[in-house]
Amino acid sequence: MTAIQTEHLELHVGSFQLHDISVSIPAEKVTAIVGPNGSGKSTLLKIITQLLHADKGKVLINNKPVKEYKTIELAQTLAMLTQSKHSLPELTVRELITYGRSPYKRLFDRITSDDTSIIDWAMEVTSTKKHENRMFHTLSGGEQQKARIAMALAQQTTIILLDEPTTFLDIAHQLDVMEMLQKINQEFKITIVMVLHDLQQAASYCDYLIAMKNGKVMVTGKPNEILSSHFLEDVYNIEAKVTFVDTYPIIIPIKTLNNNRRN
Numbered sequence: 001m002t003a004i005q006t007e008h009l010e011l012h013v014g015s016f017q018l019h020d021i022s023v024s025i026p027a028e029k030v031t032a033i034v035g036p037n038g039s040g041k042s043t044l045l046k047i048i049t050q051l052l053h054a055d056k057g058k059v060l061i062n063n064k065p066v067k068e069y070k071t072i073e074l075a076q077t078l079a080m081l082t083q084s085k086h087s088l089p090e091l092t093v094r095e096l097i098t099y100g101r102s103p104y105k106r107l108f109d110r111i112t113s114d115d116t117s118i119i120d121w122a123m124e125v126t127s128t129k130k131h132e133n134r135m136f137h138t139l140s141g142g143e144q145q146k147a148r149i150a151m152a153l154a155q156q157t158t159i160i161l162l163d164e165p166t167t168f169l170d171i172a173h174q175l176d177v178m179e180m181l182q183k184i185n186q187e188f189k190i191t192i193v194m195v196l197h198d199l200q201q202a203a204s205y206c207d208y209l210i211a212m213k214n215g216k217v218m219v220t221g222k223p224n225e226i227l228s229s230h231f232l233e234d235v236y237n238i239e240a241k242v243t244f245v246d247t248y249p250i251i252i253p254i255k256t257l258n259n260n261r262r263n
């Protein structure tokens with residue numbers, strides 16, 4: 001089953017070009033989009049969620065062209081968490097999570113008991129209930145990320161997309177967030193798609209990888225099938241050793257290769 005499919009996407013922004021992006025993102029799995037800075041990962045997420053519009057090509061969500069979705073219907077199907085540095089709302093945690101219910105409400109509609117149950121459920125899954133009355137901006141980075149994930153859960157979508165959900169978090173909080181996303185995927189069958197920089201975490205928590213470079217898709221597949229020293233050379237221009245413990249790849253970076261080849 002495919003949750004998201006892109007067909008021959010092209011986009012020019014400034015001097016950057018996204019070339020012929022055709023990918024199939026599996027439903028009910030965890031997928032990471034990886035690749036060097038500036039390779040077009042966030043741009044691809046934004047095209048999928050219609051925050052940006054491609055010059056050419058097509059996006060299908062659950063086999064239906066995204067352009068045929070009404071705005072509300074799309075917001076009931078996929079939730080997007082952009083990079084956390086972009087939003088520090090002046091809201092309590094409960095108020096923030098309540099925003100997740102917006103696609104189901106008209107202006108001035110009251111919060112129903114069903115909404116309250118869903119908000120409470122989202123807080124329970126993400127262990128954020130203890131902070132519900134605190135101002136969002138007073139939470140630590142890790143606590144903020146969990147509250148944002150709770151807001152996405154309250155949106156009750158089948159797909160959640162996240163742009164670098166672990167950036168700015170210490171290693172323990174990174175793992176905490178990754179474990180939470182994995183649990184959300186496994187327990188509620190929600191398709192998770194995220195941009196990640198940490199390949200080790202991508203290998204550990206994701207079922208499927210999409211690797212991009214210079215606006216192109218270089219390779220896609222299961223982490224243990226595609227992560228290799230060749231992959232690190234081709235995608236990142238670095239020399240690295242990749243060894244396996246069972247099916248789990250361990251990456252040891254050694255040095256950068258010729259910088260001229262980076263672009």
Ligand SMILES: Nc1ncnc2c1ncn2[C@@H]1O[C@H](COP(=O)(O)OP(=O)(O)OP(=O)(O)O)[C@@H](O)[C@H]1O
Nearest residue numbers: 013014015016035036037038039040041042043044
């Ligand atoms: N509005 C814009 N105008 C000009 N260039 C843009 C614009 N938006 C994005 N770009 C450029 O497009 C390229 C891809 O950006 P994008 O944010 O998709 O990369 P990324 O792979 O997510 O990078 P990172 O890992 O650093 O977040 C970058 O070179 C960026 O500067």
